[in-house]
Amino acid sequence: MTTLPEARRKPAITIARSEHQRLLSFATALESRDPDLAETLLGELERARIVDDHRLAGSVVRMGSTVRYQAGDEIRTVTLVYPAEADIALGRVSVLTPVGAALLGLSPGQSIDWTDRNGRRHDLTVVRVGSEDSARPGDRSAAAR
Structure with a gap:
């Protein structure tokens, strides 16, 4: 049994049924190109609670959600998107990136460790989950001290 900080328990996550199916396909296709990232995404999908789309709370990070999160001293605002829609300059982060996979299914107040x-x-x-139109793309303001 590992007792290192790296073994910290991951928070409970929830994913919409339709998104789960699509993301499972992406992760499976990714296995040959980037096995580590595929494993990370598959792990998130396996541990997620799957709910019907209409039952997913608006405060849960899902595809298309704009997420404000704190990482160290920075607060960032990004929109979680599928790979074809990704554009880091616009704050649109692919779910097939380590941080994108980490954000999936979280709610405000939840924390997670992830590896770049x-x-x-x-x-x-x-910090907050909202719709895409509430975003301030690329926001990287320093956290208030």
């Missing part, structure tokens, strides 16, 4: 492509561990906490 360079192997560095990060911690983020969801």
Whole structure:
């Protein structure tokens, strides 16, 4: 049994049934190109509570959600999107990135550790979840001290 901080329990997440099916297809297709990321996304999909689309609370991060989260001293606002819609300059983060996979299914107040492509561990906490039109793309304001 591992007792290191890296073994911290992941928070409960919820995903809409239609998005779960589509994301499962993406993750499976990704296995040959990026097995680590595929494994991360598949792990999130496996541990998620799956609900009918109309039962997913508006405060849950889902595809198309705009998410304000804190990572270290920074607060960022991004929109979680499918890969074809990703554009980091516009704050549109693909679910097929480590941070995108980490955000999926979280609610305000929840925190999660995630590992970037360079192997560095990060911690983020969801501050707010809203619709895409409430975003301030690319917002990277420093957290209030």
